[in-house]
Amino acid sequence: MNTVHVLMADVRVNCGCFMRLDIRHWEMLKAIADLGTLKNAASALGITQSALSHRLAEAERRLGSPLFDREGRQLRLAKAGIAMTQTALQVIPALQRAEHDFMQASTNAASVVRFGVAAYSCYHWLPVFMKHLDATTPAIQLELVASATQNPIMNLLEGAVDVVMAPGLSETPGIKSIPLFQDELVLVVPAHHHLASKAYIVAEDLLSEDYLTYSKTAQPGFEYERFIRPSGVVPHLVTVVEVTDAIIELISSGFGVSILSRWAVGSALKGGKIAALPLGKQGLSLDWYALVRASDATQSHSAKLAQLMAAWYAQKIGTTNPLPHD
Amino acid sequence: MNTVHVLMADVRVNCGCFMRLDIRHWEMLKAIADLGTLKNAASALGITQSALSHRLAEAERRLGSPLFDREGRQLRLAKAGIAMTQTALQVIPALQRAEHDFMQASTNAASVVRFGVAAYSCYHWLPVFMKHLDATTPAIQLELVASATQNPIMNLLEGAVDVVMAPGLSETPGIKSIPLFQDELVLVVPAHHHLASKAYIVAEDLLSEDYLTYSKTAQPGFEYERFIRPSGVVPHLVTVVEVTDAIIELISSGFGVSILSRWAVGSALKGGKIAALPLGKQGLSLDWYALVRASDATQSHSAKLAQLMAAWYAQKIGTTNPLPHD
DNA sequence: ATCAATACATGAACAGTATTCATCTAATGC
DNA sequence: GCATTAGATGAATACTGTTCATGTATTGAT
Numbered sequence: 001m002n003t004v005h006v007l008m009a010d011v012r013v014n015c016g017c018f019m020r021l022d023i024r025h026w027e028m029l030k031a032i033a034d035l036g037t038l039k040n041a042a043s044a045l046g047i048t049q050s051a052l053s054h055r056l057a058e059a060e061r062r063l064g065s066p067l068f069d070r071e072g073r074q075l076r077l078a079k080a081g082i083a084m085t086q087t088a089l090q091v092i093p094a095l096q097r098a099e100h101d102f103m104q105a106s107t108n109a110a111s112v113v114r115f116g117v118a119a120y121s122c123y124h125w126l127p128v129f130m131k132h133l134d135a136t137t138p139a140i141q142l143e144l145v146a147s148a149t150q151n152p153i154m155n156l157l158e159g160a161v162d163v164v165m166a167p168g169l170s171e172t173p174g175i176k177s178i179p180l181f182q183d184e185l186v187l188v189v190p191a192h193h194h195l196a197s198k199a200y201i202v203a204e205d206l207l208s209e210d211y212l213t214y215s216k217t218a219q220p221g222f223e224y225e226r227f228i229r230p231s232g233v234v235p236h237l238v239t240v241v242e243v244t245d246a247i248i249e250l251i252s253s254g255f256g257v258s259i260l261s262r263w264a265v266g267s268a269l270k271g272g273k274i275a276a277l278p279l280g281k282q283g284l285s286l287d288w289y290a291l292v293r294a295s296d297a298t299q300s301h302s303a304k305l306a307q308l309m310a311a312w313y314a315q316k317i318g319t320t321n322p323l324p325h326d
Numbered sequence: 327m328n329t330v331h332v333l334m335a336d337v338r339v340n341c342g343c344f345m346r347l348d349i350r351h352w353e354m355l356k357a358i359a360d361l362g363t364l365k366n367a368a369s370a371l372g373i374t375q376s377a378l379s380h381r382l383a384e385a386e387r388r389l390g391s392p393l394f395d396r397e398g399r400q401l402r403l404a405k406a407g408i409a410m411t412q413t414a415l416q417v418i419p420a421l422q423r424a425e426h427d428f429m430q431a432s433t434n435a436a437s438v439v440r441f442g443v444a445a446y447s448c449y450h451w452l453p454v455f456m457k458h459l460d461a462t463t464p465a466i467q468l469e470l471v472a473s474a475t476q477n478p479i480m481n482l483l484e485g486a487v488d489v490v491m492a493p494g495l496s497e498t499p500g501i502k503s504i505p506l507f508q509d510e511l512v513l514v515v516p517a518h519h520h521l522a523s524k525a526y527i528v529a530e531d532l533l534s535e536d537y538l539t540y541s542k543t544a545q546p547g548f549e550y551e552r553f554i555r556p557s558g559v560v561p562h563l564v565t566v567v568e569v570t571d572a573i574i575e576l577i578s579s580g581f582g583v584s585i586l587s588r589w590a591v592g593s594a595l596k597g598g599k600i601a602a603l604p605l606g607k608q609g610l611s612l613d614w615y616a617l618v619r620a621s622d623a624t625q626s627h628s629a630k631l632a633q634l635m636a637a638w639y640a641q642k643i644g645t646t647n648p649l650p651h652d
Numbered sequence: 653a654t655c656a657a658t659a660c661a662t663g664a665a666c667a668g669t670a671t672t673c674a675t676c677t678a679a680t681g682c
Numbered sequence: 683g684c685a686t687t688a689g690a691t692g693a694a695t696a697c698t699g700t701t702c703a704t705g706t707a708t709t710g711a712t
Contacts, residue, residue, distance in 0.1 A: 019418070020425050023349040024699085038660060051700050053661055058699080063425065065432035073659040073708045080431040086621060087424035091417050092345070098413035099346050099389065105406040106391035153499040157483065172498045173479040295412065350670090364689060377671050379690060384670085399679045399688040655712085662705070669698075676691070682684090 023095070025059040028052060029067070029081075029088035038075060090158065097159050111301045112141045116148025116155065118166035118291075120264035122244040132312055133305075140301050140308075156291055162302040164291040165309070167261060176297040177289040178306045181313040183263045185284040186276035188247075190254050196275040200283070210256030212247050248274060261286055288313075349421070351385040354378060355393070355407075355414035364401060416484065423485050437627045438467045442474025442481065444492035444617075446590035448570040458638055459631075466627050466634075482617055488628040490617040491635070493587065502623040503615040504632045507639040509589045511553065511610040512602035514573075516580050522601040526609070529553060536582030538573050553585060553605050574600060587612055614639075 031041035042052035060066050067081040077085060105111050117123070123144070130142060148161040153172055155161045169177035187201045195205055244264050251258060252273040265276055278284075290306035297303055357367035368378035386392050393407040403411060431437050443449070449470070456468060474487040479498055481487045495503035513527045521531055570590050577584060578599040591602055604610075616632035623629055 019349055019353060019421060021349070021421070022698095023345055023347070023352075026349075026421070027345060037658095039658085047699095048701065049660070050662085050702075053659095054699070057661080063428055063432070065429075067428075070660080073706095075660080078432075080428050083431075083626075084424055084428050087420060091420060094413060094417060095345060095347070095352070098410055102389055102393075102406050102410050103391075105409075106389070106404075151499055157500070173477055174483070348669095363687095365687085373670095374672065375689070376673080376691085379688095380670070383690080396689080399677095401689080653712100656710090658707100658709075660706085660708100663703095665700100665702085667698100667700075669696100671694105671696075673694085674692095677689085678687100679689100680685105680687075682686095 020062045021059055024055060025062075026088040027092055028055050028059065029085050030092045032056075032068075032075070033077075033085045033089060094159055111139065112143050113163060113301050113305045114143045114145045114148075114161045115163045115305070116145045116152060116161040116165070118149060118152035118164050120244040120261060122264040122266070124266050125263075129309070129312055133308060137304070137308060140305055142305075152291070156293060159293075162292065162296065162300075163305050163309075166289050166291050167286050169287070169289045170291055174294050176292050176294045178292065178303075178310055180288040180290055180310050181263075181316075183261045183286040183288055185259055185279050185286050186262045186265065187257060187279060188251050188260050188265055188274055188276050189257045190252055191273050191275050193257070193275065195257070195277065198277060200278040200281055202280065206257070212250055212256045212258040261288075263288070346388045347385055350381060351388075352414040353418055354381050354385070355411050356418045358382075358394075358401065359403075359411045359415060420485055437465060438469050439489055439627050439631045440469045440471045440474075440487045441489045441631070442471045442478060442487040442491070444475060444478035444490050446570040446587060448590040448592070450592050451589075455635065455638055459634060463630070463634060466631055468631075478617070482619060485619075488618065488622065488626075489631050489635075492615050492617050493612050495613070495615045496617050500620050502618050502620045504618065504629075504636055506614040506616055506636050507589075507642075509587045509612040509614055511585055511605050511612050512588045512591065513583060513605060514577050514586050514591055514600055514602050515583045516578055517599050517601050519580075519583070519601065521583070521603065524603060526604040526607055528606065532583070538576055538582045538584040553610060587614075589614070 027045065028041065031044050032038065035041045035044055038052050038056070039049045042049045045052065047055075056067070060068075065080070066078055067084060068075040069078050070076075101112070126142075126144070133140060133142065145155070145161045148155040148164060152161070152164040152166055153170060153175060156164050157172075157174060165180065166177075167183070169179075187195070187206075189195050195201065195209075198205070244260065245268075247258050247260065248265065248268045250256065252268075252271075259279065260276075262276055265274070268274060269276055290309050292300075292302045292306050353371065354367065357370050358364065361367045361370055364378050364382070365375045368375045371378065373381075382393070386394075391406070392404055393410060394401040395404050396402075427437070452468075452470070459466060459468065471481070471487045474481040474490060478487070478490040478492055479496060479501065482490050483498075483500060491506065492503075493509070495505075513521070513532075515521050521527065521535075524531070570586065571594075573584050573586065574591065574594045576582065578594075578597075585605065586602075588602055591600070594600060595602055616635055618626075618628045618632050
């Protein structure tokens, strides 16, 4: 018969059972997952194959059953071992980051905040901001994590990145959104394109255009969601290019058009080789936010950086124009 | 000058530096955070105070700087140590769960899935479902985690619970939503209440009512979001009761009214002491989902349970009425 | 089929680490 | 001022993990 255990306590201070596996066993799990074989994993960990074999045997002895199936001379993850490996893949990097951060924090006194941009791999504003950062808050160092673009929220929650700049806020629990500035989605076309002279674009204009987009995973890409899809229009040909600068280059060479954020296009507009056109009569606005973990929302360097960014953008808008360029 | 490090690689297979801290050091961090003093932590870990003191000293030696400030004869977490402790508090339970699950999975062959309900602490349907589960899939055992009601998404992501039953789907990355059944929000009043005879309720009807709600953290409860707030009506008094059965009891005793899901009210309606009235002419529908981690979305017992629940509810609806009761 | 190479397992000796026991120091409270 | 509490320290001991040398089974090539 099925039994129900009801746990009312939020925190089990001590579950009675101690940890069976050592950190080295988890490290081993990750290494084997990454490298495939015991031998490679062993050399990556800087120990002999024999040692790792012993280590694996010990782990399985402690757990009471095999983590891997021995298929011929190969190790294959046992079904139950999959979850263990996934845990290892999550936990080991988290621990390494924590240690690394701690040592940074205690030696330098200057702390590194990992930073990523959720959409458009577009960093033309960074040098200027960093100059500002360096002048006002030298205690914070930036580490740019380009790979955080793929799945920013997960990367943020898992700690691979500390601050993400994202178009739109996040309702995800555990994430706090700090507003940065208001932006606008625009159609980007070559300067001499037949659409370049229009006051604004309607979805039908895109019917016969080659369309370039920056993301295939389309964290429901807003331009598609908000402009193209509602109209039922299907653009002619869609090409995926992941870097904004490359998209702009392609557009200016006549390979197609794209919908990007006016901020992302940024300085490229000044070159005069491309034009940016509002979408619809009113235009489609887009609010940028800095996302931080809720646990970092106060008193952390992450939060500090987010606030500095917000202040910097606010000042940009105040002194120049409604869209902060570099 | 500020420097930028750009990391392009998604996975750093091996960051060159190995782990400095042992799992016991992280365990120690968690124990000290939980218990406050070295002495208590030591006894909780089943070792002497001396051993833990050595252990702490070793951890600090490896990291190169102190985790705690010694204030008098007391240990106080150093600023940089806070993040370490937080990591420990997250990671240690995750590892314990993983180990526990693995041993469950490999010994019993029957696996425990932790289950929670995101809103309304309401489990009248559970015994019947468990009977069904036991008959069809005895390999899956249920563990009911009542505390997951508070912040279901975080609990799910962190692994404190494996499946959450929630009203509405979740867009959170890393979470997959599996539709269960359609429900309806209703106003629950005592059977002889002056509103009980109405065909349906409008927001203004609530103006002079004492209003009971089920959640104090108020993830601004949907009933509020969808019915009360749009109308600008502010109900008379809001009393917080966290358990649905208690709310129903209070309502039937004339302490107030509440908006709940028809499913949550469930069998209580049959008693005849309360009445449930649709909200607005069309009623306000509510879709229930089973939420699982995306990493568990296929081939895991969590996913299996979610599918079983969906199938069970589908069958309930087919054979009885559009709302699955027990 | 045979032989070499590959991938992992095993046993004994050794090295390194963690734990205990006994003792010590410095705050704190009565 | 004296007992008490919280933690630190040093030396001896017990334990755990590593290496080295070697073994076994599988795979692929000749």
